[in-house]
Every structure is written in C-alpha cells, then in structure tokens.
Amino acid sequence: MSMSKKHVKPSESLLQKTTHLMHEGMDGHAFGEFEMPPALGDARWTDELILSTWYMGATGKVPDHLNYKTGKSDGGFDRLDFKFVMEDEWLGHNEEIDTSIPLNRRGDERANLSLPIPIYGGGMSYGSVSVNVMLARAHNAKKWKTYISTGEGGYPEELYDLKEHVITQVATGYFGVEERSIQASPIIEFKYAQGAKPGLGGHLLATKAGEEVAKMRGSVPFVSLFSPFPFHSTYSVEDHSKHIDWIQTVNPDALISVKVSTPHDVDMVAVGSHYAGAHIIHLDGGFGGTGAAPEIAKKNIAMPIELAIPKVHKFLIKEGIRDKVTLIASGGIRTADDIAKAILLGADGVVLGTSDLVAMGCTRCSNCEGGPSGRGCPWGLTTTDVELQEWIQQEWAVKRLDNYYTALQWRLCDILRKLGLSDVKELVGRTDLLRYVGGDN
C-alpha cells in the first residue's frame, strides 16, 4: 500500500509536468482529438456529459460535437425536453435576458440578497475537498456574485477574504462552526440531511481526516468523523425555530437556508421550515453527490429531485406561501438543461456540486472517500493529501469554473430565447413548457 510512503509537496518541476499532462489530456479529449476513453461515464454522467463539461471548462462555450444536454438514465431530466416556440419567434441574441433571482422573498428586515445567475455552489467541506478546490470555488463565486457553502468542516482562514460569497453550513456534527464564521456569512445553511445519504448524517473517513482537517474540526487526526443524524437538538419545527433564533442573535442580517433531503413528506417539511423562519428551502435529491456515503443509501433512500421539486412547489402554492419562499434544488443537476428543467418543474434556482468538480477534471471514479490508496482523489480534487491536492492550482481552477459558468449561463439564455422568454423567473413551475419523451431521446 502506498500509505506507507511519506508523500510530500511536489517539486515545481513535478507540478509543472503533472498539471501540464493533465490539462493537455483533458483538453485533447474534450476537443475530440483522442478516442473517447472506453471506461468513462455511466448512465447519469455519460462519457459525453463529462467531456462536454471539460469542454465548457476549457472554452466557456458549449460543444457542438458532444451531447451536453442529457444523460442516459432513462428517466427524470433525461426524459424531459423543452417545448420551444417556432424559430421565427425566438428572441434575438441582442435581447436582454435576465437570469437573476432574489433570495430573500420574506420581505423581512434581513439582507435583500439576489443571485445574477440561478446557481450557487453546494457544500463541500474542508477535508472532503482540498483547500485549493474550496478557494477556487469561492473565487469563482465572487466573480459570478454568487455563493458557495462551506459544507460541514469549518471555515478555513483563507476564506475570510471572500466572506461575502461564502455560506456557513451548520450541520448535525457542528464541526468547525464558530461564532466568527456565522457572523461573517451572508447566508447560514442548516443542513438537516444530504441527498446522497438521507437520514445517515455525515461521514469523513479516517484517511482524509488529517492533522489540518482535524484541527479545523476540533477532532483527533486520522479518526473517522461521523456527523450524527438528526440534529440532536431538533425534533420539531419549534426546535428548528429555536435554531434560527440562535443564528439571528449571532448574525441578525444573515438569510437562513434549510437544506433537507426528499422524503415522502418533503412538502410539509418545506412548509414547516418556512414558518420557522427560513428564507431558502434547499431540497437535495437522492442522486446527489458525496465525498463518502454507503452505497445502499444512494438512490434507495428518498426520492430523486425531479420528483420532489413539483411536489414541494405545488404544496407551497396550495399553502399560499410560494411567493415567500426561495426554492433551491440540488442532487443530480448536471447541465444547463437540467437547471432549466428544475426551474420549469418549480424551483427558483439550483445548487451545483459534482458538476463543479467535473469541470475541474473529475471522472466520477468514486474514490473520493480515499480509495484503495487511502489518499483520496488522484485528480487532486477530493483529497487533502499534500502531494495530490497540488494538482489543482487555484488560478487554473478558477478559470475552468468561470468558463464553465459562462457556458451554463449561455445555454440557459439560449433555452429562454427559444422559449420566447426573457427572464428566468418566468420559467418557475411552467411545466406546460416541458414535454415528456419516451425511449431514446
């Protein structure tokens, strides 16, 4: 096992060689210069989706030689298509398209935040990903005037320079939660559950809980860290309300986001969260990403996001509070087409996680938890290994993410134009603009 070998920060030459080869290889594959890697992809993230995301990360444009729209999962987003208007009714490229969404729809005293694109970055904790990845996502969020969530692993010092774009996550283990980071954040996210492992709490395997990670989390190095489930201080909406009061005391301006997974009563959970004081209800569907989760939990527990969004959207309408809630969806959103479909099904915006990583080189090999090497991601993404984490250099990664978001926004605007609409807010809940397609779509 390579665990016995002491790994050190790579020399400048090694760093240069490795990153050059990695970047050249990714670009070559994305541009179609090489044969499609035969072992790449799966039903949800096909080889073409992965390579098209690499293409977008490299160019800021959508590819015309790859399917960048849908996977092959034979259901959900992959069976939905848009009912575009006739071509002569498409909006012109010179027409203004508004992709912004408000985040505070309660009309309360708190900050009146909005996003220029209906996207922000999902929680990936320090420990599950490297600080380079975390900072790259945060810098990109700053560029796009959006946010990333810390995940449950603390708030690295370096993030304070970008604090206007960082959401502090308060999760069930309270790892790394400090008054200072709560005061620094414009949004506080309570993570009740995660789509990839609903009802099971968090899990950071020992091999990734190194000294820096442990210090940040207030734990012992190289000991597996489990977040409990649920919050042991919350067994009712009233308890949840107390949580929100606590945050308000520490940071009266922050918006409150509540991240929940998608059980059968997710609609009622959403309503309860609203009445407890949440500004954002964040649904994380069963196909969501994770740094480590029991395989049995993925897909088997709770429902896919495509089925949860309309359930919650309709219930909020029925309760007369839809216009008071910002409904955010995540858990299996891979493309701009998925984003538009999620909004058409009833969400206001989405959270991205896995697709950010794919844009930076992830092949979805599923060894994020450490893998047989115990060192984590060989691409340098989901690792805190001193050598591997250097493969992701911030400047390069920020550029990749910026390009990727540029392409996402372009495609989102493209969809809006072809639907004859000029504002992403007009899409919300418009299932009449969707078509269900059977078989090979």
Add this chain to the structure above:
Amino acid sequence: MQLLNKSEEIGEMAGGKEVTMMTMAEFAKLSRERADSYLRYNIDAKDTVDRQALPNRFIVRVGKIGLAKMIASEVIQYWGKWDVIFSRPCTYGVFSGPVGGFSPRPEMCVGCLRCTVQHPDFVKVEHNPARVALGDTYLNSNIISTIDEEARKGTVPVRGQGYRGRFGGPGWDEMFTDMSEIVRPSRDGIHGRELISTIVDIGSKPMSLKFDDEGNLVSEGPNLISIQVPFVFDAPPSGILTPRLATIWKDAAEQIDTLAMIPANMVSSNGLASRSVVPIISASNAVGADSFKSGTRMVELERWDSEAFKAACSANSDLIVGVRLPFDPGWQQQFEDMIEAGVSVIHFIADNHGKGDGGRFIMGMLLEAHEMLIAAGIRDKITLLNSGGVVAADHLPKAIICGLDAVGLEQPLLVAIQARLSGDLSSRDNYRAKLPRKFNDSWAIQRIVNLSCSWRDQMLEILGAMGIREVRRLRGEVGRAMWCSRLEAEAFAEIDGFMGGGE
C-alpha cells in the same frame, strides 16, 4: 450510607437468595455485574482473502514503445530530477511493479482514468468483458462485485460520488425507501449507542389470549423461533448442494443465529441436525418429521399437502412445520388452503429473478399475500418467507416492506464463497456453480458471516434513516416506501407526452 429496601429484583440479582438489606455500593456492584453479563448481538466479521478472485474490473493496455519514448524524453528533459522522471499518473500502483508500466498491474486499477487521459497515445483502460459478463441481467456483475466485497470485508460498502445508474425500475429499483428529517435512533443506532433490533420471529403468535375464571391462561401461547437477522439460508439446487456445502450453510447459520434450510436426506445422512437447521421434508416422509434431533426446531414441507402437513404436525407438536409454496399461477388458492389448515410458516418460492405467476415480480405478489392476511385479521399468526429475487442488500428491506418477515438467501451465499455461476441463473434448479478449487470450510463460513454482517449493517442504515427501532416494525410498512411510478405520475401528470410512470 443509604440502605435499600428489599425487592424482588434485588433478590433475583443476588442469585435468588433472600436479601433484606443492601448497601448502595453492593447494589451498584451487582448492577455492574448484571450489565457486564449482557452481550449485545454481534456478528464477528473478519477480512478474508480471495480463493477464486473475480476477473479484474479493468484491462489496462500500455503501448511499450510509447512508454519507452516517454521515459527517454523525460530522462533528457528532466535529467537529475528523479522525482519527476519516476512519477506516474497512478496513485494505486498499477504502474509500480518491478518494471513499471511495461508490466502494468490491472488488478490494482480503480478506473480513475488519469493515465489514459494524460497519455491517450499509449495507455488505454477498458472495462474487462470477463468481469462484465459475470452473472446475468438480474444478478449482474455490479451486484456480484458488491457481494464479493461485502463477503471479503464484512463492512458496508462506502464510496464517493453519487448514484450512477438508471432513474427508476424495474424490479426493486422501482421502490425508494423513506426517511425522516427529525427522528431517532438513526445514526446513534447505526453505531450501536442505541439498539436497533434486527430480530425476527418465525412461527405463530396467537391473535389473543384466553383465560379461565381464575385467571389461568387456557389458550396456546406463541410458538416462535427468534432469529437475529431477517434472513435465512436456503438450499442451493441438488446439483450444487454437497454435504460439505450443507455443513458450511449450517455452521454459518449457527454462528449468526439464523436458520439453514437443507433437504432432509442430507441432514439425516450427514448428521447435520441442529437448532439452526430446518430439514426440508417431502410429503412422503412427513411422519418422520420428529426424527431430527439435536435441537431441531422447525421442518419445512417441500410442497403443500394437507395430509402430510397434519402428519408432520402430529409427529411432534413442538416442531414448527413450515410449507414451501411456489409462486405458480393460482398460488392464492393454495395460500388460502394453507391458512385454513393452520400453517404458521409459509415460504414462498419465486424464481431467482424474483418472478412467478406468469412473470409477475415478487414485489406485487408479496404485498398481495401480506394484505390477504391483514384483511383476514391474522397477520401475526403467520410468518411469510420468500426465496428467490433478493440478491442485493437493498432488496432485503424492500422485500420486508412488501410484507415478508424474513428472506431466504441462496445465490448471494454462493457468490459470497466466490462460486462462478453459469447456466440459467433465473431458474431455481437449472444453473451450475463452480466453487473455488481449494478452500477451507472456515474461510467459506467466514465469507458468509461477513456477508451477513454487511447486509445486517446496511439494514441498520435503512432503519436508522427511517427512525425505526426494529426490523419487525418494517414488515409491510408500505407507508415508509415510495414507488417511482406513482411519484412520477404525481410529478409529471401535467406534462405533455407523459403516459404514466415506471415500466
């Protein structure tokens, strides 16, 4: 020092001796001894080695000329910088053998693809067709790989990244299990700080008790076998089952405290009778149901025969007599007849793809049987088992949600001991198994114990997410399940072109 009053409990704790006075310290000591004597159920999983390893997941092809050129060029370019020259894009050791990439070690490849992305001109990683070809469409290579890992380690498979497969059905994939955002015991239970029970009872519970005028119980009490996990080990086909294999089944069942169903002739001729063995008897041998000693608690009739059932029951009234019932067309009538005759354990038999009754999947048939018993008001009087169609850890809770008390396992156990299955895997008796050429019984038993541990722990994950403290409460809990097709119908009903969810 405070003195405690006499109590029955303290008397009992003190070994039945009359105790009149006890100091707090003595009471605490006794309490500690009592607590220490309690052993929580534990499955002793241990790492095992391969005896007939699966084909590698990937084939790694390295063009030797291309590699040689790369090394030559790097030696020139980076002369003296040995860390650079010797660096390879693999962290798993595929290119770390004695001659490096010239003799790659594909058994170590996990498919990260960094090598082929960086060096597409001379490195290629492909899925290994021999691995992909394992099993069939139901017991597919992914499931076989997972069982192999579970049997090797005895742990819950944990990986990064999200789900990779298709959206919904068919089969068990049509069902999602539920969770709750604010429940206990959940994670505490999964890690053993609170108890989530996986005990199930096989046999019959009376629906009510009767007492005479003096308060004495006059009706029969329950006649149950409690097993620690909601699955039993079922016999492989006669062409595969050898006395050695039957012994392994028995010993593994004893170790985890469950039951092994083994044909009666094999039990008799090999002295396998045990409290963990359930001899499967034919109708013609029903009168001999009492002949199995050594603590035998239950027998199973291989098919429904009312006379044989009576004979088996008469042979020993303490024995639980179960009956196997294939899901053939018209099974409902036989099911009713068996209920009428007082059968307390009905063991359904589906094919190994979980199909029966003209191609119906067991999910629907199990629910139908369960609901028939509920409608008759006798659900607790009868135990429902099923063999066939449960081949993965997630199938187990889903089958119980559909109304089963416990599940019969057969093919997963063969896969656990690294048997290579061939032939018609869907059939109950028309497939073959090639066992490893050399293995110790203790190795095979440990593999099955490991699989049991892994599946039990995965059951705890599901129960924990729901906040259910015992698997008995999961039986028939359709309210804690969601069907993809129904959710799709609810979500997509207004969308043009949607014709109904699921299959």
